Amino acid sequence: MVTMKLVVVLMMTTVVAVCARDPELTTDFAVPVGMNASTGDFFTFTGLRNFSAAPNTFGSKKVTNVEFPALTGLGVGMTLLEYKPNTLNPPHIHPRGSELTYVMTGDLDVGLIDSANKLYSAQLQAGDLFVFPQGLVHFQINMSKKQSVRAISAFGSSNAGTISLPSGINFWC
Numbered sequence: 001m002v003t004m005k006l007v008v009v010l011m012m013t014t015v016v017a018v019c020a021r022d023p024e025l026t027t028d029f030a031v032p033v034g035m036n037a038s039t040g041d042f043f044t045f046t047g048l049r050n051f052s053a054a055p056n057t058f059g060s061k062k063v064t065n066v067e068f069p070a071l072t073g074l075g076v077g078m079t080l081l082e083y084k085p086n087t088l089n090p091p092h093i094h095p096r097g098s099e100l101t102y103v104m105t106g107d108l109d110v111g112l113i114d115s116a117n118k119l120y121s122a123q124l125q126a127g128d129l130f131v132f133p134q135g136l137v138h139f140q141i142n143m144s145k146k147q148s149v150r151a152i153s154a155f156g157s158s159n160a161g162t163i164s165l166p167s168g169i170n171f172w173c
Helices: 002-018
Strands: 058-063 077-083 087-093 099-105 108-113 119-124 129-132 137-142 149-155
Touching (some): 058 087, 077 087, 077 137
Antiparallel strands (some): 099 129, 099 149
16 A cells, blocks of 8 residues: 555656646736735836947846746746847756747847757748747757847746756867
């Protein structure tokens, strides 16, 4: 009998551990302890004003439930991205959410690698969208030597997480 209880507990633990999703809300929105949601200010984020990447770099400003608590439990997040000329957002994954990238200015080369190790790539222009499914390795490169690229990525999680692949892995051979 003890063995059967142990098996059930282990199965339940495994099921809970694999469900890495935003919690379902049972109210219109969640207000973290100690926060005030009595005005529209709670639903306003101003942290993207005047964002610009440092010269000669790829830069991003993420907006998750950590930076913007009103996102808690809503299942959405975003990042403002700027790729200075000839810069790379190195291979990485988002374990808790898919990413939808919208290019605002410039041309952006993107790619993802599926679980069968197949590369899917595209060159995006201003106005284009590209989706990166949750948990798949992907990257973005601005190949232009002169023009910066600006883009917005939306996530299907209020904190999709980012796991960068080790820089010593050679993807380009």
